[in-house]
Amino acid sequence: MTRTTAPVRLTQVHDYQFDANFGDHHAPLRIDEPAPLGQGEGPAPVQLLASAVGGCLSASLLFALRKFNQVPDPLGCEVQAEIGRNAEGRLRVLSMTATLTLGVPADTLDHLDRVLATFEDYCTVTESIRQGFPVHVSLFDSHGAQLK
Numbered sequence: 001m002t003r004t005t006a007p008v009r010l011t012q013v014h015d016y017q018f019d020a021n022f023g024d025h026h027a028p029l030r031i032d033e034p035a036p037l038g039q040g041e042g043p044a045p046v047q048l049l050a051s052a053v054g055g056c057l058s059a060s061l062l063f064a065l066r067k068f069n070q071v072p073d074p075l076g077c078e079v080q081a082e083i084g085r086n087a088e089g090r091l092r093v094l095s096m097t098a099t100l101t102l103g104v105p106a107d108t109l110d111h112l113d114r115v116l117a118t119f120e121d122y123c124t125v126t127e128s129i130r131q132g133f134p135v136h137v138s139l140f141d142s143h144g145a146q147l148k
Contacts, residue, residue: 017041046081046093053135054079056125057098061139064119068111076101095134098126106141116148 010018010031016038019028030042038044043051054077065072079098086092106112116139120126126135139148 015039046083049093049129050079050081050096052125053096053129054098056123057100057120057137060123060126061100061115061119064115064122065109065112068115070109070111070115072102072104072109074103076103093133095136096129097136098138100137100139102139102141102147104142106143106145106147112147 006023009021011021012018013030016033018031020031021028031045031048032038032041032043034040034044058075058077062072062075077098077100079096081096082094083091084094102109109115120137126137129135137148138146140146
């Protein structure tokens with residue numbers, strides 16, 4: 001079974017600034033390249049890609065934990081992209097590093113080992129992006145203990 005998402009429409013505002021429209025129920029989002037190409041008046045496309053990875057990983061982790069009636073809230077996630085040149089000298093995203101943080105201590109959550117072993121597999125965005133470049137994921141609890 002496949003499905004198609006609602007379209008995202010981009011409209012140029014000025015130079016490298018575009019408004020991304022996600023539909024009637026969402027405010028448009030200004031996208032802009034950082035200086036010197038753009039003005040940095042909004043997130044850059046690479047930042048949006050990173051936010052998609054982080055949003056999907058966070059939602060996947062939350063869904064997996066809630067399946068076991070666990071409450072890890074509030075979750076946090078930080079994603080950083082490494083940008084460099086490919087063999088042809090063109091800028092590309094070479095990798096991403098995502099760091100998720102649980103809002104509670106790990107010892108308050110049941111079935112955590114099982115969740116950690118599988119939640120990434122269900123993240124549509126991250127697993128799709130991994131076909132092009134690595135996405136490294138780490139997870140910490142609210143006390144700073146590294147779980148993954």
